[in-house]
Structures are given as C-alpha cells and as structure tokens.
Amino acid sequence: MRHGFAHKCGYERSMKVFNIPYRLFMFALLTVSTCVACLFILIVNMPILNALEARGLHTQAEVLSISEPYMIFHRGNHSRIGWRQDMRYGYRTQAGDWIEDEKTLVKQNAKTVHVGRQFDLIYLPDRPHVHDSDLGNGYGGMGMVYALSVMSLFCAGMAALLARRLPQGWEGPKLWPPLSNLAGEL
Numbered sequence: 001m002r003h004g005f006a007h008k009c010g011y012e013r014s015m016k017v018f019n020i021p022y023r024l025f026m027f028a029l030l031t032v033s034t035c036v037a038c039l040f041i042l043i044v045n046m047p048i049l050n051a052l053e054a055r056g057l058h059t060q061a062e063v064l065s066i067s068e069p070y071m072i073f074h075r076g077n078h079s080r081i082g083w084r085q086d087m088r089y090g091y092r093t094q095a096g097d098w099i100e101d102e103k104t105l106v107k108q109n110a111k112t113v114h115v116g117r118q119f120d121l122i123y124l125p126d127r128p129h130v131h132d133s134d135l136g137n138g139y140g141g142m143g144m145v146y147a148l149s150v151m152s153l154f155c156a157g158m159a160a161l162l163a164r165r166l167p168q169g170w171e172g173p174k175l176w177p178p179l180s181n182l183a184g185e186l
Helices: 005-009 022-055 142-164 179-185
Strands: 057-066 070-072 082-092 098-106 118-123 131-133
Touching (some): 022 142, 082 118
Antiparallel strands (some): 082 098, 118 131
C-alpha cells in the first residue's frame, strides 16, 4: 500500500504527460527518412553519377594545401565527432580552365594526402565543377540505396510490430491527465 504526498496528489500519474508510443513514432520516422534519402539518391545523385560515367573526362588533380587537424563536434548532415582536415585541390579541364575545390577529410584519410600529391578525377565537360575522384565526393550510389532500403524495411517492420502492440481502442496521442482534470485541481 502506497502512502505519502506523491500518491495523494496524483504525482506519479501526472509524470506521464503524453500517451505517445515513442518507439513506434521513432521507427515510423526512420522509415520515412530512409525512404526520402533513397529517393534523393535516385533523383539527384544517380543522374550525376550516370553522366560522369557516360561522358565524364578524366584528368589529374593536385593537392594544393592541407589544413592543420581540428576537432569537430557537429557538422551538417554528417554529424560526427572527430579530427578533420581540409584539403584544397585543383585541376585543369580540357578547355584549359583551372578549377579549385576543397574537401574535408577524416584525419586518418588525410595521412595519405600531402601537398603536391596527384590523384585521378573525372568531371563533366559542360559543368567542370561537377566531379568525382579517388578521394570521393559524397555522391551516394546504388550501394547506398540498397543499404538504406534494408534499413527502411527493418524500421517499417518494427513500426508495424509496435503498431500491432498498441492497446485496443487507442485513439492517438493526447494529454494525460486531460486538461479538464487539471483545470478542476486549480
């Protein structure tokens, strides 16, 4: 038998503010997110990779500079903690234009890069800023679509399993206790 202030005031019951099945919503959100990522890769990245493969021109790029290592705690879509180095590189197109770009490398990968190092690069002749190289550029291909599809199927399965485990008659998220009960206590 429970006694005390918390039990008399209904404090234990009011600690649950929403009756939301968080795990279900998390897996449902992950399913949608991974499906959107797959669509992005198929719609945006795959045409670029196909164009590079079909009509890309090969050239040699040269590392122009490498920054000192620095620590990051958050960086855009690829949120990670760790050491990074910025590398600036340039390449000459067949038309004679000099294109420069930069890439952030994980410190372990940057150990193999030094100023003056040359590496293979492929670019589009009509858009020379669009390129891919041995060092990669971040374009996801079909391998990433396959991996995300497996993750999406797993998350969808977990969401379906958790949805089946919802109590019968569950009417969706709502405040607990209802606002009408809170108004009566005041």
